[in-house]
Amino acid sequence: MALQRPKGTQDLLPSQTAKWQYMEEMMRKVCREYGYEEIRTPIFEATELFQRGVGETTDIVNKEMYTFLDKGERSITLRPEGTASVCRAYVENKLYSGPQPVKLYYIGPMFRYERPQTGRYRQFHQFGVEVLGSEKPVVDAETISLVWDLYQRLGLKNLEVHINSVGCPSCRADHRQKLQEFLAPRREELCRDCQERFERNPLRILDCKNSKCQELTQGAPTTADTLCEDCQGHFNALQELLLAAGVVFRVNPRLVRGLDYYRKTAFEVMVEEIGAQSAICGGGRYDGLTEEIGGPPTPGIGFAMGMERVLAAIEVQKAMPDQVERPFVMVAALGKEAEGKGFALLQALRHAGIPAGMDLLGRGLKAQLKNADRQEAKLALLIGEEELQRDSFILRDLSLGEQQEFPWQDALALISQRYREEHGA
RNA sequence: GUGGAUGUGGCGAAGUGGUUAACGCACCGGAUUGUGGCUCCGGCACUCGUGGGUUCAAGUCCCAUCAUCCACCCCA
Numbered sequence: 001m002a003l004q005r006p007k008g009t010q011d012l013l014p015s016q017t018a019k020w021q022y023m024e025e026m027m028r029k030v031c032r033e034y035g036y037e038e039i040r041t042p043i044f045e046a047t048e049l050f051q052r053g054v055g056e057t058t059d060i061v062n063k064e065m066y067t068f069l070d071k072g073e074r075s076i077t078l079r080p081e082g083t084a085s086v087c088r089a090y091v092e093n094k095l096y097s098g099p100q101p102v103k104l105y106y107i108g109p110m111f112r113y114e115r116p117q118t119g120r121y122r123q124f125h126q127f128g129v130e131v132l133g134s135e136k137p138v139v140d141a142e143t144i145s146l147v148w149d150l151y152q153r154l155g156l157k158n159l160e161v162h163i164n165s166v167g168c169p170s171c172r173a174d175h176r177q178k179l180q181e182f183l184a185p186r187r188e189e190l191c192r193d194c195q196e197r198f199e200r201n202p203l204r205i206l207d208c209k210n211s212k213c214q215e216l217t218q219g220a221p222t223t224a225d226t227l228c229e230d231c232q233g234h235f236n237a238l239q240e241l242l243l244a245a246g247v248v249f250r251v252n253p254r255l256v257r258g259l260d261y262y263r264k265t266a267f268e269v270m271v272e273e274i275g276a277q278s279a280i281c282g283g284g285r286y287d288g289l290t291e292e293i294g295g296p297p298t299p300g301i302g303f304a305m306g307m308e309r310v311l312a313a314i315e316v317q318k319a320m321p322d323q324v325e326r327p328f329v330m331v332a333a334l335g336k337e338a339e340g341k342g343f344a345l346l347q348a349l350r351h352a353g354i355p356a357g358m359d360l361l362g363r364g365l366k367a368q369l370k371n372a373d374r375q376e377a378k379l380a381l382l383i384g385e386e387e388l389q390r391d392s393f394i395l396r397d398l399s400l401g402e403q404q405e406f407p408w409q410d411a412l413a414l415i416s417q418r419y420r421e422e423h424g425a
Numbered sequence: 426g427u428g429g430a431u432g433u434g435g436c437g438a439a440g441u442g443g444u445u446a447a448c449g450c451a452c453c454g455g456a457u458u459g460u461g462g463c464u465c466c467g468g469c470a471c472u473c474g475u476g477g478g479u480u481c482a483a484g485u486c487c488c489a490u491c492a493u494c495c496a497c498c499c500c501a
Contacts, residue, residue: 004492007493059499063499116493117495117497118494119501121501275496279500306501332459364458365461366461367461368461371461372461373461373462374462386459403460
């Protein structure tokens, strides 16, 4: 094999893109209903944006970025996520000077340099939403509800929505200290990764998958135990709103997300059945992020959804409606003159909104019919020497195997009528 | 970065050291010179990811290398 696609990338062929379009249309539709507008930011940004926005301690920045120098010696990075770019665009385009909050969504490719496996790619796609300019819990509730509604519309089942509050910088410092005090006596027993996390980011120990670590953190102070009044009130209000909206969720005090910018609300949606990478959506509040990248202090909340994983869930749950677009009629013409006449009719059919096709390889009648059959066309319209002379055509019903000859002038009307009958219009 | 599995025609897949590399699907042609789907007949791999080694003999054993897949870490 001469050349193949780079590791961790994929070619989405027509049988797949139809499904992607279905999913994307649903996302856009729900966003429209919720009053979110699309934003498109560059696929690459200054490396510094992600270093500051995503955080120096994160795996994304430490080992997963596609970074290179351009010809002007600038350090460029293929975006590993969307939030930092959206905040940058909000600041750079002074969206804070317009009506608040600003409700945005994006759909597009993201890049992370990792070993690929099921549900994980180096180039993958995210649908995400960001709301900038409101710190009220009702915004948190709105974004989570949007996710919930979207999944309902896509027909997904067996979802688990986990929510938590990771607190603000002040209560987080408090929590961090209490957690360290709790774990200190048995620090040596933690897994190697968690020994390092102990100093750098002890919260992460709470969601370590290592069974020993999970055992050691039994009874450890959770974020819920140490939230300040403001954060606790926010979290309570969010839960009430979600209950009112009918969103089924679970409070998971161990949910700690990997990105540095989260404050207060953090949430995640999981589906088993799609392999080890079961998180199909993750998000949270990031009230300090805009300031971090040089903008005015602006509260924000958002989520990102892995589209490959959502699609995988739709497929394993068999929730994908049939996306195949079949031609209703295939025009089978024999000879040059018939081809011209047939082609004119073909175009008239298409202009009338009827999916129609014609042989493009100059094949014989037999091959043309075979092709029509393979395309699963309902009808075949035959026109050859004899029909040309009689100014007629043969209309063959491919499923019944019956055919009849009609005057040429009736072709468009006849087929249009058949089409309407078939489609109940 | 770590661990495991796999690599035979377009696809799926036999083959476990010994002549011409099963079979199924798909594809192409014919039976039916203007009629598809069903059936029947025929065709379709100088070669087994790549490179090296062992052997009288290698798709089959060994080494290396590349690729893919799965899992860990982490994340969408």
